[in-house]
Amino acid sequence: MNKKLLNYSDYLKLEDILNSQKLKSAERGTPAHDEMLFIVIHQVYELWFKQIIHELDSVLVTFNKQSVLEPDVSLAVSRLNRIIEIQKILIDQVRILETMTAMDFLEFRDDLFPSSGFQSTQFRLLENKLGLLRDARINYGGKDYKASILEKEKQDVERSESESSLFQLLENWLERTPFLSFEGFDFWDQYSEAVRSMLRNEENVIRNNPNYSESEVEYHLKEHERAVSSFEAMIDPIEHEKLIDSGKKRLSHKATQAALLIFLYREEPILHSPFNFLSRLMDVDELFTTWRQRHALMVRRMIGGKIGTGGSSGHAYLKSTADRHKVFAELADLSTFFIPRSALPALPDHIKQNLGYHFKS
Numbered sequence: 001m002n003k004k005l006l007n008y009s010d011y012l013k014l015e016d017i018l019n020s021q022k023l024k025s026a027e028r029g030t031p032a033h034d035e036m037l038f039i040v041i042h043q044v045y046e047l048w049f050k051q052i053i054h055e056l057d058s059v060l061v062t063f064n065k066q067s068v069l070e071p072d073v074s075l076a077v078s079r080l081n082r083i084i085e086i087q088k089i090l091i092d093q094v095r096i097l098e099t100m101t102a103m104d105f106l107e108f109r110d111d112l113f114p115s116s117g118f119q120s121t122q123f124r125l126l127e128n129k130l131g132l133l134r135d136a137r138i139n140y141g142g143k144d145y146k147a148s149i150l151e152k153e154k155q156d157v158e159r160s161e162s163e164s165s166l167f168q169l170l171e172n173w174l175e176r177t178p179f180l181s182f183e184g185f186d187f188w189d190q191y192s193e194a195v196r197s198m199l200r201n202e203e204n205v206i207r208n209n210p211n212y213s214e215s216e217v218e219y220h221l222k223e224h225e226r227a228v229s230s231f232e233a234m235i236d237p238i239e240h241e242k243l244i245d246s247g248k249k250r251l252s253h254k255a256t257q258a259a260l261l262i263f264l265y266r267e268e269p270i271l272h273s274p275f276n277f278l279s280r281l282m283d284v285d286e287l288f289t290t291w292r293q294r295h296a297l298m299v300r301r302m303i304g305g306k307i308g309t310g311g312s313s314g315h316a317y318l319k320s321t322a323d324r325h326k327v328f329a330e331l332a333d334l335s336t337f338f339i340p341r342s343a344l345p346a347l348p349d350h351i352k353q354n355l356g357y358h359f360k361s
């Protein structure tokens with residue numbers, strides 16, 4: 001039997017892909033030149049979203065285990081690196097769309113109602129898989145964000161809401177970090193004492209500064225008091241829990257401690273990969289925020305203060321999502337509590353030796 005030779009077009013299903021640009025403006029007899037770009041760029045975005053989900057799913061599988069080995073963490077870091085490179089392209093390609101002017105867009109904008117990027121199922125999957133919570137979403141028109149998604153795709157989005165997100169898996173993994181209390185070394189006690197001593201020093205410096213007037217000392221002490229209370233709130237698990245209950249924090253106290261330990265002692269070989277992992281998660285989150293900001297700016301240029309084709313307030317809605325739809329911002333906030341290397345509690349020798357390369361949680 002003759003085996004049919006594989007052909008480039010067949011393998012890539014180019015016939016399907018290249019025949020999937022149907023201009024709505026052409027259907028009504030007045031083709032708008034720029035509608036082709038508009039369709040192609042959205043399709044390219046969706047293909048990249050597909051690739052990002054593919055990478056993200058593999059990271060979710062890795063972290064959905066009781067034990068995450070060091071090579072697995074490194075592999076997850078390389079998958080996140082790939083996502084990051086794609087995200088940079090996603091941000092950059094907004095510029096291509098901006099070669100279309102607002103007037104060009106008007107040639108076919110009315111043909112698009114009521115469809116909108118708001119209905120992108122893959123974008124919602126991505127948000128949910130990362131860990132954006134339904135209750136944290138900015139609502140518009142009092143409708144659930146899934147209301148306008150195609151019925152056949154809604155199930156996928158619902159499933160992604162109930163499955164463990166990367167945020168949850170990260171939290172579980174951090175909570176299992178073995179070094180928080182390790183062979184007589186209690187990280188939290190030692191770290192708290194180091195910070196308190198640093199804060200006491202700072203207070204002394206303010207009180208004894210010969211260049212400050214009495215009112216200046218009072219002013220600086222008040223500011224200092226704020227730093228002390230914010231630190232004490234973060235040290236105390238009960239205060240931390242209160243912040244979680246009031247929605248001001250999300251990451252558990254134990255996971256927060258572990259993340260801090262990783263950031264502070266990242267030079268220890270065993271903490272390299274965990275540190276890289278946390279850093280890449282911050283990158284992914286920041287790049288999504290950058291994309292949201294970039295998209296919002298482009299939208300303002302295209303439609304000014306008009307409402308979106310999906311019915312939102314347009315630019316204003318998108319700007320709020322850029323401000324609020326973040327998942328790993330708490331990791332970045334931890335730098336508030338960093339202390340200089342010279343003030344860090346020294347790790348006892350036996351612990352340093354134990355921080356070998358075998359990270360088993």
Ligand code: HEM
Nearest residue numbers: 042045116117118120123299302308309310311312314321
């Ligand atoms: C002329 C170009 C574009 C305009 C004027 C535009 C406008 C808008 C507006 C106004 C919204 C808010 C929802 C609504 O009321 O419709 C929105 C949402 C969205 N758009 Fe675009 N958009 C454009 C291009 C793109 C491109 C190229 C993508 C790539 C996939 C995209 C993806 C999205 C996504 C994912 C959302 C949902 C964002 C969220 O809810 O957080 N848009 N767009």
